[in-house]
Amino acid sequence: MPTDAGSTATSSPLLATDDLSGLKEGEIYTDPQTGKQYRVKKTILPHYSSSGPFGLGDPEDRTLRRIEADVIIPNRMNARVERVECNAQYMDLIKCFREEGAVKGLSQCKEVLSLFNACKAEKFHDIDYRERMTEEYLQERSEARRTGMTIKQRKLEQFRQWKEKNEGETK
Structure with missing residues (x-):
């Protein structure tokens, strides 16, 4: 093991910055x-x-905290399933509940609910889908850390710049 001049190989002295508890x-x-x-x-x-x-x-x-892996990504998957992947089944379920009522719909809409749940389960058990959603999340988190702004904040800033630019052209 190579050593610097003045230090020993057997003991590593504490650096002055190793204990800053008094500060x-x-x-x-x-x-x-x-x-x-x-x-x-x-x-x-x-x-x-x-x-x-x-x-x-x-x-x-690119490491995930437990809350990101267990809560945030599944919530994003669920929202995406409802909005995009299984949207037709989800809208059928909502339509059935509106027609039958919320309480009576629980017993009357079992077929539609089972179709939606089957579609949802298929997506949640799809490893490629979860990896794709995880990759999207990591890219968004990376960009937020790089710029200091979330997607919503960046979109708002783009809108403000667009509005400022357009107001300047109309005057």
């Missing part, structure tokens, strides 16, 4: 060896979740 958030820490100053930032999140250009996490990080 408070926002204080300035000066490295005694280099003289470089750092602002103390304390967080309960791991470094990869609070790094990045806007402190929202590393844009290139």
Whole structure:
């Protein structure tokens, strides 16, 4: 194992930055060896979740937290199934419930409900579909971390720019 001059291979001395427990958030820490100053930032999140250009996490990080894998992605899958993949069955179910009423519809609309549930189960058990939805989520999260704005915020900003541009042309 190669070693630097002045350090030993048997023990690794603690760096001055290894224990910053005595410092408070926002204080300035000066490295005694280099003289470089750092602002103390304390967080309960791991470094990869609070790094990045806007402190929202590393844009290139592709790991999923448990809540993303177990809650966010299935919710996105469910919304996509209802809006796109199984929309015809979903609309038939809504139509049946509107005609029969919500309570009576539970017993009267079983056929339509079973068709919708079968379509939904097919999509939820499709590994390729889940991977595609996960990839979309990771791309959106990466872009949000890179720009500091969510999709809705970026669309709103684009609209504002478009409106400002069009108002300037009409005057």
